[in-house]
Amino acid sequence: MIDTSGLVKNISRLAKGKGKLRLMEVCGTHTVAIFRAGIRQILPANVELVSGPGCPVCVTCDDYIDKAIAYAKKKFIVATFGDMLKVPGSCSSLAEASAQGADVRIVYSPLDCLKLAEENPDKRVIFLAVGFETTAPTQAATVLAAKARGLKNLFMLSAQKLVPPALRFLLGDAATKVDGFLLPGHVAVVTGANAFNFLATEFNMPSAIGGFEAEEILIALKSILEQIDGGKVEVVNDYRAVVKAEGNVAAQKILSQVYGVTDAEWRGMGTIPASGLKMRDEFAAFDIERVEPVSIECVEKKTACRCGEVLRGLVEPTDCSLFGKACQPLHAVGACMVSVEGVCAAWFKYGGKNFRW
Numbered sequence: 001m002i003d004t005s006g007l008v009k010n011i012s013r014l015a016k017g018k019g020k021l022r023l024m025e026v027c028g029t030h031t032v033a034i035f036r037a038g039i040r041q042i043l044p045a046n047v048e049l050v051s052g053p054g055c056p057v058c059v060t061c062d063d064y065i066d067k068a069i070a071y072a073k074k075k076f077i078v079a080t081f082g083d084m085l086k087v088p089g090s091c092s093s094l095a096e097a098s099a100q101g102a103d104v105r106i107v108y109s110p111l112d113c114l115k116l117a118e119e120n121p122d123k124r125v126i127f128l129a130v131g132f133e134t135t136a137p138t139q140a141a142t143v144l145a146a147k148a149r150g151l152k153n154l155f156m157l158s159a160q161k162l163v164p165p166a167l168r169f170l171l172g173d174a175a176t177k178v179d180g181f182l183l184p185g186h187v188a189v190v191t192g193a194n195a196f197n198f199l200a201t202e203f204n205m206p207s208a209i210g211g212f213e214a215e216e217i218l219i220a221l222k223s224i225l226e227q228i229d230g231g232k233v234e235v236v237n238d239y240r241a242v243v244k245a246e247g248n249v250a251a252q253k254i255l256s257q258v259y260g261v262t263d264a265e266w267r268g269m270g271t272i273p274a275s276g277l278k279m280r281d282e283f284a285a286f287d288i289e290r291v292e293p294v295s296i297e298c299v300e301k302k303t304a305c306r307c308g309e310v311l312r313g314l315v316e317p318t319d320c321s322l323f324g325k326a327c328q329p330l331h332a333v334g335a336c337m338v339s340v341e342g343v344c345a346a347w348f349k350y351g352g353k354n355f356r357w
């Protein structure tokens with residue numbers, strides 16, 4: 001059994017006298033796990049956990065939602081994970097489109113869309129392919145299976161993103177103040193620990209790959225603090241049971257068979273070079289934007305939502321004037337309040353910065 005109190009004592013010892021330390025948990029799963037376990041409350045006062053851009057729904061831009069709605073209005077069946085439904089686009093959401101008669105279906109895996117397309121041969125099905133390296137291989141496998149089955153009515157609306165380029169962007173941004181990264185274990189399972197080596201070699205930035213149990217998170221935080229305390233700066237793999245240095249080579253192979261790397265637009269960060277995936281030409285028949293581009297007419301809405309700054313760790317959700325008032329999970333103004341892994345949703349649910357509702 002892991003000695004949690006011993007870990008906290010060690011963290012406190014390592015942090016002592018270091019001044020304010022800001023450690024960014026990159027992924028939304030960590031954000032929720034940290035709140036659920038009460039880790040923020042047991043860390044020393046000078047260690048601040050900052051949430052990063054690791055919620056795929058949150059970093060997806062309004063115009064992607066606008067396109068999905070436009071396709072739904074053109075009588076496509078739009079299949080998506082449930083947390084995309086209420087994400088606000090420029091002037092509407094898929095939930096609102098569904099209420100107005102659009103055919104929007106919730107699926108639990110992109111592979112479910114194969115059956116959906118086969119059962120609806122006279123309809124066209126689009127899967128909203130949003131996510132990071134964790135989910136992209138399954139989306140690629142779905143495309144391969146659709147091709148093997150000769151399906152002509154299944155398409156992807158792609159907005160997959162890659163985590164390492166986003167961290168590179170943050171480190172190149174003078175506004176970002178981070179002393180270490182808690183890296184996402186599930187992304188690293190696919191990419192491999194080596195994909196994050198640039199953090200140490202190019203930026204001298206302490207980091208550790210962590211699992212999602214409280215003890216695993218504390219172990220990774222301790223590893224980061226050991227580096228800050230004067231140890232060798234490197235990517236410490238504290239999730240060795242599942243993360244290998246080279247990653248999941250089979251998943252990488254499927255992914256690169258279907259997708260190449262392209263620039264991608266992130267909410268709050270703009271276009272980040274080589275941070276997204278685009279279907280290779282031989283699979284263009286499954287890329288709905290190449291098969292049938294759609295124009296979107298919505299005018300960008302103006303709200304006081306600060307999602308973009310929240311995702312970069314520049315402000316906390318409670319710094320947003322709408323937090324807990326106009327913006328709540330049941331009527332979210334911004335994407336960060338919609339997803340269960342959204343930073344604002346986590347702060348709302350678990351009472352971040354003493355918020356009470």
Ligand code: SF4
Pocket residue numbers: 304305306307310317320321322323324327328332333334335336337338344
């Ligand atoms: S509280 Fe709502 S409006 Fe404010 S930043 Fe978060 S999601 Fe956006």
